[in-house]
Amino acid sequence: MSIPSDERQLTFLTKLQRLFSEGDFTATYKFALLIALSDLAVEADAPGDDEVILSVRQIADRFIGLYWSHVLPYSAGAAAAQPDILVQNNGRQAAVITAIARFRETERLASFEQARMSPAYSRLVTDVSQTVSAQPLTYLQNFGGGTDAFIYERLPQGMIRLKPGVAYCMRRFHGLIQQMARARWIAHIKANQQNHIVLGMADDLEDFLFLTSRQSLMKVGQGLRHLEGTACFYCAEPIASEADVDHFVPYGLYARDLAHNFVLAHPTCNRSKSDTLAARQHLEKWLTRLDLRADDLAQIGSEAGVIVDPACARKVARWCYDSAIQSGSRAWLRAEAYEPVDAAYAACFGATPC
Ligand SMILES: [Zn+2]
Structure with a gap:
């Protein structure tokens, strides 16, 4: 290129x-x-x-x-x-x-x-x-x-x-x-x-x-709870109170709602992550989920009325992480813990060019 x-x-x-x-x-x-x-x-x-x-x-x-x-x-x-x-x-x-x-x-x-x-x-x-x-x-x-x-x-x-x-x-x-x-x-x-x-x-x-309508986010949240239980996507601890529906690739970086981009998280984890990209262990988990749960997530998306396009979700994530590698960004691991986004992140996406 x-x-x-x-x-x-x-x-x-x-x-x-x-x-x-x-x-x-x-x-x-x-x-x-x-x-x-x-x-x-x-x-x-x-x-x-x-x-x-x-x-x-x-x-x-x-x-x-x-x-x-x-x-x-x-x-x-x-x-x-x-x-x-x-x-x-x-x-x-x-x-x-x-x-x-x-x-x-x-x-x-x-x-x-x-x-x-x-x-x-x-x-x-x-x-x-x-x-x-x-x-x-x-x-x-x-x-x-x-x-x-x-x-x-x-x-x-x-x-x-x-x-x-x-x-x-x-x-x-x-x-x-x-x-x-x-x-x-x-x-x-x-x-x-x-x-x-x-x-x-x-x-x-x-x-x-x-902004995404609150109603759509609520429906996505219900669907995700039903599919994956109430553990936080990031820290894996159970969510006792209200769960946040988080954009895995932050909305601040790509402002279209894609069904496959939503995960459930503690409000505290969500706030701490904010508009930062998630660290490699989270990315790997998200990509695996994208492969394994694509149909279930599509179902949740169409019921909630958000765009269903798993290939697009993957491309957008790839683009975000590539940009982060290029600009030497850091990714969010957990509250107050970040790591540099290095070439190993690109490898998570496999050999397919994007
Ligand atoms: Zn959490």
Whole structure:
């Protein structure tokens, strides 16, 4: 695999910074697009500088996932007289929100994962694909009064190709891109006059937009307790009180809920681990569980309505640990005990390249 030079990586970051500061953001779509592209880059098979081709439908599927819960009323602004769905465009409501709201209204499916399994989903993807294609994909790379297609080029038949080195940069700077996009997304909604009454004095907008619903986590927790008992995944001691449902690969590093990424833990172990990667002995246990319990965990995931994609969970973990090796991170073993993430971690994943 070839790695883009430091110079090229810096150029990518500088341009991204310019895109954020000089780009025109009339809707929140461009933030969703950057989040979707960086996630898809992490999940792509090609390491390093290799070519990554994505379909607009794949991106539309990510848009629906990102906006899925945004069509619900933002209840914190209960004083609002009008229906309190956040407006995500400076003029009329964003078309993607309207399409998802209509779909949810007609299909009456509680979760995004259930929606994806439904026969009507394909039409929704077609609908959203048209908006993604006509709007953010067309305009994302316009900034500073010109066009600089430094991220992707359009291909015929609803495909795009990431420019050489872009997938690598998106993987390497994934956290940075996600944080920038989310912060700007939140700011966009706050700045929109139409949302002022709905938002009121509430300060949980970030949780509303980007956090897993408590209800899904509760269902996952119940499923895991039933499957694996009530021992803490990390310290193996029984959990006497309420168990936490922990993201094995921290949500702070990869903010999509994958059924196979959840484990039960003591609240104290969970808090202590926080947004750190777990140490090798935990990783080995998690990978073994991924192999042995894939179907049971899939079942729990689909009942709780979270995304079921064990291959993706594995790829994401691989990417996280590879990045940690590269940047000399330390992994969490137990409270106040950490160890360096070294090459032995990569070996846990076996010979399969990722
Ligand atoms: Zn524990």
